[in-house]
Amino acid sequence: MSENQPLQYRIQEEIAELAASVNQIVTKFKELQNPLEESREKVPKATEQLDKISEQTEAATHQMLDRVEKIVQQVEDSKKGLDEIKDCASDGRTGDISALADDLIEKANVTCNDAYTIMDALQFQDITAQQMNHAASLLEDIEFRLQNIMGALKDQPDDKADDENGRDRKARVYDPHADLFDKKTDQSAIDDLFARKG
Amino acid sequence: MALKIMVVDDSPTVVKFVSFSLKKSGYDVITACDGMDAIEKISNLSDEVSLVITDLNMPNLDGYGLIEVLRQNQQHADTPIIILSSEDGDDDRERGMEVGANSYLVKPFKASILITEVSKYLN
Numbered sequence: 316m317s318e319n320q321p322l323q324y325r326i327q328e329e330i331a332e333l334a335a336s337v338n339q340i341v342t343k344f345k346e347l348q349n350p351l352e353e354s355r356e357k358v359p360k361a362t363e364q365l366d367k368i369s370e371q372t373e374a375a376t377h378q379m380l381d382r383v384e385k386i387v388q389q390v391e392d393s394k395k396g397l398d399e400i401k402d403c404a405s406d407g408r409t410g411d412i413s414a415l416a417d418d419l420i421e422k423a424n425v426t427c428n429d430a431y432t433i434m435d436a437l438q439f440q441d442i443t444a445q446q447m448n449h450a451a452s453l454l455e456d457i458e459f460r461l462q463n464i465m466g467a468l469k470d471q472p473d474d475k476a477d478d479e480n481g482r483d484r485k486a487r488v489y490d491p492h493a494d495l496f497d498k499k500t501d502q503s504a505i506d507d508l509f510a511r512k513g
Numbered sequence: 514m515a516l517k518i519m520v521v522d523d524s525p526t527v528v529k530f531v532s533f534s535l536k537k538s539g540y541d542v543i544t545a546c547d548g549m550d551a552i553e554k555i556s557n558l559s560d561e562v563s564l565v566i567t568d569l570n571m572p573n574l575d576g577y578g579l580i581e582v583l584r585q586n587q588q589h590a591d592t593p594i595i596i597l598s599s600e601d602g603d604d605d606r607e608r609g610m611e612v613g614a615n616s617y618l619v620k621p622f623k624a625s626i627l628i629t630e631v632s633k634y635l636n
Contacts, residue, residue: 431624434530438621441524442599488523488572493599495621505606505617
């Protein structure tokens, strides 16, 4: 019995060390759980933002192409109108020129308004830039957390995680809710709010 | 002499779009890329700025901070300020109003609506 005691102690010590190791592993895995869950939530958000960018860019581009098509047609019509004015002038039909010129002025106004509509639509760049910054920020967060997890699994602090893999993390300023089409509030309601203050 | 309007936004696209629309309507435009830049430029101007149009989300100093600084300055305590922002929540509008903005337009917006809003204060 006394000969077995040291062996028994050694077994007990081994088991105690093993239990401590298992505890450490469990603690480590619990620590890893939160960043993993956060990353799991951020991936669909980033995907959703990227899908939104694709849809809104396409819609804005179509809107602009429609207007460009209209502008080209108006320029073609205007060229025809100018040819008619030229014919009137050479035939001595000066009385018709005034009406034709009025028609051309009207066409020019419509073309100008269509150009403004294209300018309005070009704001999609600002909105999608904010959406892209949001998506990039979510992906950077995931990268950072994954690097931390890698460091924890190696049981040593990951130097790369501290400095974002040696890259400077870009300061991103954006509105996470920026949207080209989905406005939550009507402008008149906002005006009313500010009018009440005034 | 044309009235001077300051446009503050970190998006070059918005600055270009707004400046073009204002210039076409006969206003003189001065631009800044964030709140700090705006304060620096407005302090060094010899002539008066008649109206300020500002974004909210900007680096260095955001739109709220800019409005607070301007409102604390006697010279700009009553200068009309229009917020242009893609932030569409009640909190943002309330806060914009609290710090002293006069109007709030949500991006994207029509140039004609911006010009109408500006005209309310300057004509």
